[in-house]
Amino acid sequence: ASGAPGATGGSTAAAGGSTTPALTGTITVFAAASLKATFTKLASDFEAEHPGTKIALNFAGSSDLVTQITQGAPADVFASADTKNMTKLTDAKLTDGAPANFATNTLEIAVPPSNPASISSFADLARPGVKVVVCAPQVPCGAATDTVEKATGTTLAPVSEESSVTDVLGKVTSGEADAGLVYVTDVKTAGAKIKGIPFPESDQAVNTYPIATVGTSQNKELAAAFIATVTGSEGKKVLSDAGFGTP
Amino acid sequence: MNRRSGTGYTGIPPWIYAIAAAGAVFVLLPLVAMVAKVNWPQFIPLITSESSLTALGLSLRTSATSTAACVVLGVPLALVLARSPFPGQRLLRAFVLLPLVLPPVVGGIALLYTFGRQGLLGRSLEMAGIQIAFSTTAVVLAQTFVALPFLVVSLEGALRTAGNKYEAVAATLGARPSTVLRRVTIPLVLPGLASGAVLSFARSLGEFGATLTFAGSLQGVTRTLPLEIYLQRETDADAAVALSLLLVAVAVAVVGLSYRRPRVDAAPEGAFR
Amino acid sequence: MNRRSGTGYTGIPPWIYAIAAAGAVFVLLPLVAMVAKVNWPQFIPLITSESSLTALGLSLRTSATSTAACVVLGVPLALVLARSPFPGQRLLRAFVLLPLVLPPVVGGIALLYTFGRQGLLGRSLEMAGIQIAFSTTAVVLAQTFVALPFLVVSLEGALRTAGNKYEAVAATLGARPSTVLRRVTIPLVLPGLASGAVLSFARSLGEFGATLTFAGSLQGVTRTLPLEIYLQRETDADAAVALSLLLVAVAVAVVGLSYRRPRVDAAPEGAFR
Amino acid sequence: MTFQLDATLAARGFEVSLSLGPAETIAILGPNGAGKSTLLSIISGLLRPDAGKAVLGGRVLFDLAADKNIWRAPHTRGTALLAQEALLFPHLSALDNVAFGPRSAGASSAAARETAMHWLAEVDAGDLAARRPGQLSGGQAQRVAVARALAADPELLLLDEPMAALDIHAAPLLRRLLKRVLAGRRAIIITHDILDALMLADRVIVLEDGRISEAGPTRDVLEKPRSRFAAGLAGLNLVAGTVSDAGVTTAQGMVVAGHHDGTLGPGQDGVAVFPPSAVSVFLTEEHGSPRNSFPVRITDLEPHGDQIRVHAGGLFADITPAASADLGLTPGMTVHFVIKAAAIAIYPA
Amino acid sequence: MTFQLDATLAARGFEVSLSLGPAETIAILGPNGAGKSTLLSIISGLLRPDAGKAVLGGRVLFDLAADKNIWRAPHTRGTALLAQEALLFPHLSALDNVAFGPRSAGASSAAARETAMHWLAEVDAGDLAARRPGQLSGGQAQRVAVARALAADPELLLLDEPMAALDIHAAPLLRRLLKRVLAGRRAIIITHDILDALMLADRVIVLEDGRISEAGPTRDVLEKPRSRFAAGLAGLNLVAGTVSDAGVTTAQGMVVAGHHDGTLGPGQDGVAVFPPSAVSVFLTEEHGSPRNSFPVRITDLEPHGDQIRVHAGGLFADITPAASADLGLTPGMTVHFVIKAAAIAIYPA
């Protein structure tokens, strides 16, 4: 897997440099909502680089997107926030070729800037009286939380198991909860409204973002070119600026 | 007229039935599609699973409570809006309707800003020892917030349509305003009030966004059936759809039962005796 | 009575005002809290950004269209439910109400199952060259689906409250059912119809879950203001709240304008002349 | 070209059959709750009887025989109903209310308004044209409602108490208008005023308890009433019972002596009818030439023209105020009503 | 302990001031739209006048003087209103409708129902107790509404056409009931029937165009009417104009000769009043002893008792049917109304 991005990255550079006239038309990219900022930037960069192309972006939760694609939505590219949802699509034989992983994300403890419960480690979250919110096990960040809990042997007693990272973040930024478990990238986006506390155990649960061309795509070439941009150096830069790790 | 023995007059042009049928089909088809998708062998264990039943119980309890809260708060609001003209009435009406347009998630955020620990009232409430966030109370608050406009609007329409003739008669017979309200106004607009309450209940039962944002999602405490469905969807959309049939069934039962056959004589004094 | 010169009788007990005030505060406080949180220097560029304006325009257009669709489909449904008793009427009413209880996301999935390419009707539609999902039409369909019950329920309440005396009179004067409908029924329940339409419009304007699932979120095509707000919230919750103030402002304007001062003489024949 | 009706409605104990000539007007009289409004509702199609049939000028309005079940909708019947409540459309001006019928019949807006203006003027309500019903007084609303029914110009006009709520000048005016309009027209008028029947109707029908108790040309019914109600209308006393040689014997055993023409056999049902002016009042039982003397308890005394009307035992007597004062009559007193047999007419019930 | 009212309401051209003794009943008469119902609405508190004051037994009902602005709510006024429409509560049985007033006054449920049953029986509607208003006929509903107003037992009873829609047996019955109930009670009754005024009221007030045009003891008003309306009530002809030596000169220049007692000076406003029986009808202008002969066009002929009433030129004459037939009178003809000056009474307007 580590070789693939490099290879495609190279071809993208070639495509950008050459005057290949093949890249025209429009593709629709279905991307996880957490990719909004990065993909918006990548898409506009791509359009600038390849005049005559248009990248339409459709953001929603990864599972929503999968449902939409399996129900025949006109998607060309699917970028998922976890491998589980991508697997649903490959199982349904709706991808064109194997998905490529283009980013990773790890958990971080988020606390309000004042850190009212004085959290400094993962173990602190299990202290009685600390109001912790986490993601529900059904969603990727919740699965990751579970993994970390198992790995550390710490059992959390959350006051709420949210269905998305955004909801966890919302509880922490509003000061409702004392701490929450979210992704590094979320802490970064939230800026001053939140303080991130990294913890070493987060390595135990790395979340991977895969991307793939949808089998029913009418413009696989353009789709492939966009995927190349995402997985290529330009994509890496934009993604890592946003806090994503590289797979 | 002809309420009992005849069906002499129903003034509905035939083409109205055609459109009504189209409308009904439009609403029913998606339900049929849902039912068609259900994987029945998987369905029974799913809806009888502990988490589903807990969520259903919580949903019914909180929806009933918030419907009651809507009636308590909404009937006075509708009365004031329909009966006593005052400056700023239009503005008040517009504001009361706002929870309708706010995307529920934003509504939830607004509630957090108000009743949350750091919110407008939160601090005072916390001093008073009241903790709302992450509790079942929060669920009820969220549901009441989104469902209240339904009751107010449909009741106000009914109150306006009914007019206040009978209330005035009651007053000339010596009835105090409270008596008039209890014995004349409310009984007369009962169909409107029932519609409103059913709408509120249904909206509360289906409420999801505001609850998620404001109250969180903890099994048995704040995870209502819609939240359970939403989570279920993360892993299996078809299962989520199946689970929502449970919600649908509950709603059909409640709505079906709450609209009794209109009383034979509920209509105002017959004109054609 | 006393519609013109006097304010002789309004039968509202004083304690009703107190509760109404409490209700109003409950609804208004979260709005105040929202406004208080707005970062004004950031607000103006945000709401005037191209994506916001595109989304707002799309929202207004689709909501207006779906309100019209609700009126077209809902008025007949309400008439049939209110006026002509038939077997299975209660069941039909319950089913028409269902979109209210379905969590919107599930509603969206159900619509996909119906009108999607793989759906019940989707195949036939596709053969006919019609693609609905992920188009602006899909947005309108989703909004109509969730907003229709509002119109039906509030109009049915008003129709029942109004009774059919005047319709019968009109028929005895030789008016065909269509004429009765146009010149008597509709004008008489105008307040109820207005409430219903306003509710539908508001619900359409705030619609989010079903649209996201069924229509997707493509800028300029299907990304309405609530979807824009949802996406905004991924990055900045406060900005999302600020953006929803735009929605609130639009709604207040529409509701405020659509409820005109009730006509001086809209109430039935004065009893106390 | 006649109108023919048979209808029963068990829930209201209603069972009536009647017919109407091409240009005939009949008046329906009867006590409250007799079924008069029910009759008009059935004819106009607002109420469905349990069984029966109605035909208007060759057109079947309804026929509920088991194998037919024909039911014509109200708007296709060619009848127009002025109901007992005015029920003006609250959202239309008086003019538009009256123009409603012509408009529904297909007239242009301008033509309909012209017709409406004409009828409004006829009922002396021309100056109210622009008002909404909510701004009209009771009598004004009633006039506009009458104009609305007349403007519909139906084949059969149904008027339920058209004179209700009118003042003493408007009532005669409307009565005259109706007389003019109804000449050469088919109409059924419900009224409590015998004057309306006399002036407007060719025939009267007395409805009691959902059945026709009397029918015939107005004068005949008033001169020879067979029911208590019709006798009351005519201002006559009526005692019903079984005919005997002496006269009429009531169920209570009271015997009213009177003259009858001999065509009546003993044992038949018959009525004894006499005017209140033929009744004398005595304080004690006198034995004179009059053969009828009944002890009765006075329930009331009221002025009646320049006489005093004494109500007692279901009968009434008209005497002069002077006589009343002389006798010191007061309600509650027991007196004797004395009637000469010669003043009493007896005929079959 | 009197009732005193002053009120103006510009929108309806209403300006009335009246007072009522402790146990007095007054009847309000007047044409449609005169403001009769408006008056009752103002008294009962359903309509707010622009200005004025009302006091009932020492209690101020309203006082809208600039510095006061007192306004008592309807339910605290001690008045009960029977409005022109029955408006029975549609969701309550007849019994509960009647029990509504007593219940509101604080009676126990059982006591209120007992009172209600009593009043229902009084209006002869005892058997309708369990019915809903939708199941009552027009007249039945009216009776229940009257019972409801009476059961409220107010300090001041306000009845707007209580006899409307009643049949010929029910109306006298109710009239007698009201007479009994109103003895020793304060009440205001609106009616179009002079008999009601005669039997029930101590005084009558004639309202025209929002103003009192006549007031006084019933008999006085009927014997010496000053307004056209009151003359109509009394069944008299009335011509208004300016007094001259010869009699009364109308605005149109017609001179009606008659006798007056000399207290009237020329130039004053006066009325000439004469009964229809004093009017003779001639086909041509005759010069005989009668000094008054007016050419008029017949608008209508109608039966009136055993006479024929000839309407013409705003006046009316009663003649025998034989005379009418002899003269061949028909509407549209021009005839001469001839009246002996001695039969004409002239007095101030």
Ligand SMILES: Nc1ncnc2c1ncn2[C@@H]1O[C@H](COP(=O)(O)OP(=O)(O)OP(=O)(O)O)[C@@H](O)[C@H]1O
């Ligand atoms: N909707 C109804 N349901 C049941 N019974 C009714 C209904 N309406 C009227 N009735 C009864 O039917 C009978 C006839 O009523 P209808 O209205 O025809 O009387 P009516 O002759 O018009 O009397 P009125 O002179 O009082 O208007 C009455 O006994 C009345 O109580």
Ligand SMILES: Nc1ncnc2c1ncn2[C@@H]1O[C@H](COP(=O)(O)OP(=O)(O)OP(=O)(O)O)[C@@H](O)[C@H]1O
């Ligand atoms: N709501 C209203 N707005 C404006 N004018 C009105 C209103 N109601 C009545 N009027 C007018 O006020 C005047 C007095 O009406 P009111 O009802 O008092 O008459 P009334 O004497 O009771 O007549 P009736 O004998 O016909 O019942 C009428 O000219 C009427 O048209």
Ligand SMILES: [Mg+2]
């Ligand atoms: Mg009737």
Ligand SMILES: [Mg+2]
């Ligand atoms: Mg009136």
